[in-house]
Amino acid sequence: MNKFPIRMTFFYQLHPAAAAVYFLEVIIALLLFNHVAVAIAGLVGLTMTSLMYLGKSTVWRQFKMNLILFITIVLFNCLLNQRFGPILWQLPLGSLTFKLTLPALTYGIVMGLMLVEMLMIFNLLNAILPANKLVYVFSPVAPKLGLLVVISTNLVKAFVRNFHQLSMLQKTRNVDLAVGSVSVRVKNGGRLLQILLEDSLASGMETARLMDARGFGAAKRTHYHTYRWQGTDWLYLLWAGAIFTGIVAARVNQIGWSGSVRQFTAFWQGGDILVVGLLSLLLILPLLAEGVYRLCTN
Amino acid sequence: MHELIKVDHLTFAYPDQTTPVIDGVDLVINRGDFVVIAGATGSGKTTLVNHFKKELAPNGQRQGKVLIHQQPISDLSKLESAKTVGYVGQNPATQPIMPTVIDELAFSLENVGEPSAEIERRIAELANYLGLDQLLHQPIEALSGGQLQLVNLASVLILRPEVILLDEPTAQLDPLSTQHFFEVLARIHDELGITIVLTEHNLGSVLALANRLILLQNHQIAYDGQPRFGLTKMVDDSKLKYFVPQVSQIFLGTDSHLDNLPISVAEGQAAIRDWKLRFNGDFEQNEQTDLTASILTATDLTFSFDHQQNVIDHLDLDLKAGDWLSIVGKNGSGKSTLLSILAGLRVPQHGKAKYDGQVVWKMATLKRNQRISFLSQTPTLQFGASTVGEELTRQAQALQLDFPDKQVKMMIDRLNLTSVINQSPFDLSGGQQQLLGVALALLAEPDLLILDEPTKGLDPYTKHFLGRLLHEINANGTTILVASHDMAFCATNSKHCAFMFDGHLNTVLPTRAFFADNFFFTTPVNRLLRNQVPQAILPRDVKLVSEGTSPDVQ
Helix, strand or coil: CCCCCHCCCHHHCCCCHHHHHHHHHHHHHCCCCCCCCHHHHHHHHHHHHHHHHCCHHHHHHHHHHHHHHHHHHHHHHHHHHCCCCCEEEEEECCCCEEEEEHHHHHHHHHHHHHHHHHHHHHHHHHHCCHHHHHHHCCCCCCCCHHHHHHHHHHHHHHHHHHHHHHHHHHHCCCCCCCCCCHHHHHHHHHHHHHHHHHHHHHHHHHHHHHHHCCCCCCCCCCCCCCCCHHHHHHHHHHHHHHHHHHHHHHHHHCCCCCCCHHHCCCCCCCCCCHHHHHHHHHHHHHHHHHHHHHCCCC | CCCEEEEEEEEEECCCCCCCCEEEEEEEEEECCEEEECCCCCCCHHHHCCCHHHHHHHCCCEEEEEEEEEEEEEHHCCHHHHHHHHHHHHHCCCCCCCCCHHHHHHHHHHHCCCCHHHHHHHHHHHHHHHHCCHHHCCCCCCCCCCHHHHHHHHHHHHHCCCCEEEEECCCCCCHHHHHHHHCCCCCCCCHHEEEEEEEECCCCHHHCCEEEEEEECCEEEEECCCCHHHHHCCCCCCCCHHHCCHHHHHHHHHCCHHCCCCCHHHEEEEEEEEHHHEEEEEECCCCCCCCCCCEEEEEEEEECCCCCCEEEEEEEEEEEEECCEEECCCCCCCHHHHHHCCCCCCCCCCCEEEEEEEHHHHHCCHHHHHHHHEEEECHHHHHHCCCHHHHHHHHHCCCCCCCCCHHHHHHHHHHHHHCCCCCCCHHHHHHHHHHHHHHHHHCCCCCCEEEECCCCCCCCHHHHHHHHHHHHHHHCCCCEEEEEHHHHHHHHHHHEECCCCCCEEEEEHHHHEEEEEECCCCCHHHHHCCCCCCCCCCCEEEEEEEEECCCCCC
């Protein structure tokens, strides 16, 4: 799937508050269920949405990183969870016997998938709601905190950028982080950090002076409403809210949820179809909205 | 004229310094003035300008008064100060605080409590006036240096101040961005009547716009008046003569018309027509350089930061031993990236750069530093010690020099750093930091010296001094590779020049041929006298052969 210019998409143009509510609903919905089929549906839905908004290469890069995490979690679950049956395979190791059980494997897969899904949803959130939009959402509640977050984010970005520059340029002073014993590298790293702090402090002071010169702290700050609430924001929220209500109702009725690892013996359990359907709908809601938005093009 | 700012017997000394930076300055700036403050590094320009803004006034011992609208500046409320006096600094990257252009413009108005609807109205109006409307949603880090400085100016202008102070605002911009920035400044002054107070080293670009020149010398005002008369005074001073714009230098060489001294190329061309002046070339036609052996070869270099677009694209270069090659080009054209690759500090995705048969980034760090020196355009990122003396001593030890103490002392003397030897490198002025960076680079007595924007922040005299020093070093066999926005410096000193464009180096040419063939990226002298002496690039390249009579005099 080709990546659309993200700024031109319906999802990106959604009011930040509407998008924030939607992401909150998705995060809660993903955490409400622990059946394999639901987790797989979550992964498929998120992959589709991510492909649309992040592009193939980003999703592929994430997939490679997430796969390692996923395998690690499945492995640890299988290693640490030796109770319950049925046993799929066993290996005697002296006085101990390693047992690979179906509940451990299934539960590991669910846990791994849930963690991967969380990472995927936060990556998507980061693209649709970058720091400035998030701050916009929270500014009316805590304006000073909002500004502080923006400033800190920018400073951290500059700090990281400068660190790369510094470690490159300090090679001209025979300070090379990639050369020498561990103690030499640690010493060099410390030296770089010290220079970086000194330099960042100096430029931070200058930035603060220039903020002051532009009236920072002169009066009670107002807030520029960069985004306007549209009718489509209401519509999107209503749909997402309705689906989310259905999801919560399903969870209240214990659908898609097992209380014990002992119960993780099947990939598909009764009632999962409802949750799979609702969760998939919630996850691909941006895609459906995108389609409607494009259909409405004159 | 209506008095806006009045400086009354201002004397100021920084803490722990006995000599005042400003000594008994009296000055009046009227509403609608366009004032350029010039002077050598350390003459007190920045300190004086910072006194015009309450929040920027430095700490130290102060006597005398600064008044705005007859009111002491210290009595202005923060709100009044923000709405009355705007300030734009030298480094475009230091001022922005918000992630996008629109947020940055809104920041100033949010600070002074403007309602959202008013903020939107002002942004819409200003963005269209300054042509920033296409950039509004761009991330700040995606802007070029020139665009960023315009955004900085806009974020100050949006408060509708009565006066804007600018401290060397184009020091880090390429020539075309500089020209554009000054054009915008002229519009703001002419169309909106806003008072402009500007410190600047490069007088050629800005003096024609100004109605007043203030010259600071020995911590006092040595001249305050019309720019043209100021230039005739500067030319008699051993240091300040280097500040005189090249176009004016051409006419100061003639005997007459000093009361109407041209400053810009357009004024110069008009004067040549009106006064019927004829110039001849006064330079050797065949300035051959005898360079054969290669010291550094680059083949098919390709580098990308984001794996989407190549900053360096299949670039080839054959640098001859003993050459001085200057690379010019716009901000963001990839000059600095190229230099860092050629210095072995960055590894390209494809291609090879070889020094003496070895791939530069594979050479052992010490061995490479002993033979290739590199000065970055941000010298502070190459510093690390607590004093200037310690900085140089550490480098001498790291390079395993034979006589470190003696060589450090020689370098300090050579670069005139004695007075700052015990100061922290991070506390030095931009110009002094640049000189310290050069000193660090020269300690190794390298075969190849790579300098990225070596004249950044230097006043014209120090630039001349640095050019002479590098000339000596080049004459003694060191090959020099420079990236610079400073056309005059490149034209005066280089043996060859090249233009960085679209990821590669446009034809490497002997300096004179390079600038004579260029139309935009060339020297003011070439622009002025292109019709009469096409090969002239510097004031010393021409002499006046016939002087007509001004219609005014007839």
